[in-house]
Amino acid sequence: MKSRIMCIESKAGGLVGPARIGCVTFSKPGATLYYAGRAFQSLKGSDFKSNYFEVETGEPYWTSGPRKDGQDSLYATNVALEVDEDVREEYWSKARGLPVPTGSE
Numbered sequence: 001m002k003s004r005i006m007c008i009e010s011k012a013g014g015l016v017g018p019a020r021i022g023c024v025t026f027s028k029p030g031a032t033l034y035y036a037g038r039a040f041q042s043l044k045g046s047d048f049k050s051n052y053f054e055v056e057t058g059e060p061y062w063t064s065g066p067r068k069d070g071q072d073s074l075y076a077t078n079v080a081l082e083v084d085e086d087v088r089e090e091y092w093s094k095a096r097g098l099p100v101p102t103g104s105e
Helices: 085-095
Strands: 004-012 019-026 034-035 038-042 053-054 059-066
Touching: 004 034, 004 085, 019 085
Parallel strands: none
Antiparallel strands: 004 019, 004 059, 019 034, 034 038, 038 053, 053 059
């Protein structure tokens, strides 16, 4: 399966929800992605604030690739994203083009 660093943001509570940067794997056709033992199915553009839903719970999520400017959430927020430790170095150095920060992001 193909994998990629992505932002995974919960939309269950509204427009802005908790978000993480992590390694996501895709099914061969790309309609399902997997992260942290959970499966997310594509909404195929049928919702304005989410593009996937968690298969088990039905909760909506927004997923997208990381942005160089760090505005990875769908809507601007001052809530910091958490970056999974296994992708931390790659996220900061390759996706953001910045030195890996020491301590918390």
